[in-house]
Amino acid sequence: MTHLDEGTLQELLDGEMPAGRGGPAEAHLASCPVCAAQMAELRAGGERMSALLGAGDAPAPMLRAQAEFHRRRRAGRPLARAGRGLSRAAAVMIAIAGAAVAAAAFPGSPVRAWVQENVLAGPPAPAAPAPAPAVATVPAPREVPATGVSILPDDGGVRVVVSGAAPELRVSARLSSAPQAQVRATGAAAGTARFRTSPGRIEVLNAGPGEVAVELPAGAESAFLEVNGRVYAAKDGESLRALVPAESGSADQPVFRAGP
Structure with a gap:
């Protein structure tokens, strides 16, 4: 039995499979446990990556660059076949890296500022502990000698x-x-x-x-x-x-x- 390659599985996962090929590929996926397991692995990897990208306090400019990259890819599909041999997680990381490197090369770039602030600067310094409240001390009464x-x-x-x-x-x-x-x-x-x-x-x-x-x-x-x-x-x-x-x-x- 011929199994679906990873590029075809990725197209199914992204909803980018051409109409003429989608039916047979989905039928094979439903009947083949090997391909179904690989599809589940691709889906889990994508979910983990999405969770990692959403864990930041604020959306990074490189994420906006990645979104624009995918929008153009889906409109023109110039990179669809080239990416079939990659997992979705790898494709996302390549897209982020490419967009970040290109955007960070320009002075004043928001990506460059974000990388400098959130990556190069390291974790934020821990907040200094609040000073303990002052406790008023009452001096002991002075003992008068006999x-x-x-x-x-x-x-x-x-x-x-x-x-x-x-x-x-x-x-x-x-x-x-x-x-x-x-x-x-x-x-x-x-x-x-x-x-x-x-x-x-x-x-x-x-x-x-x-x-x-x-x-x-x-x-x-x-x-x-x-x-x-x-x-x-x-x-x-x-x-x-x-x-x-x-x-x-x-x-x-x-x-x-x-x-x-």
Whole structure:
């Protein structure tokens, strides 16, 4: 059995078969699995090429040149026989290459500009990542170092006087084995409290919220803690006695609130 050559199959696929030859060729194609398989291969190749040509973001000028080439070919058919031995994909590529080379040879050609922009320029550079949104940072509150003073008893006695204190100030008191009386301010009170000393006396002025720790010498004959004009605690023999209700703490170390 004589099979259809590729040029005849291409003419059938393109709808260019002359009327007198079309019927017998189509009848043979319907009865010959070999030619039918070759026709299917030609059709699949053409579809793949069409998909590739349509994948661009915008139609290239060379595609317009190729369309014009096919239009003239189908009108005059000067190249029909010459192309029969080629597959449709090869014929399309030759048409594109020929049209592109001819058009790109002229300065200012749209084909030349398209090739330079889409082929020679390479793939577009990836977009720079968007800068991360600025995150406002809140500085941590500065910790105020503790402040304080100490003195020795005078004539066996010592008195610690806290005056002008904020109502939120906490004042703790205890007896200490140290020979001197000590006062230490922490928290906000460390930044606001002012200290003044005289023989046997420590004054803590204008302490804000925070804590003032008072240590009275256990060896002193007398020792007192006064807050805002009122005695809060006093040494009684070998122990410390609270003279106002304590807010917290223990019997040996009561914690008072400076406010009412």
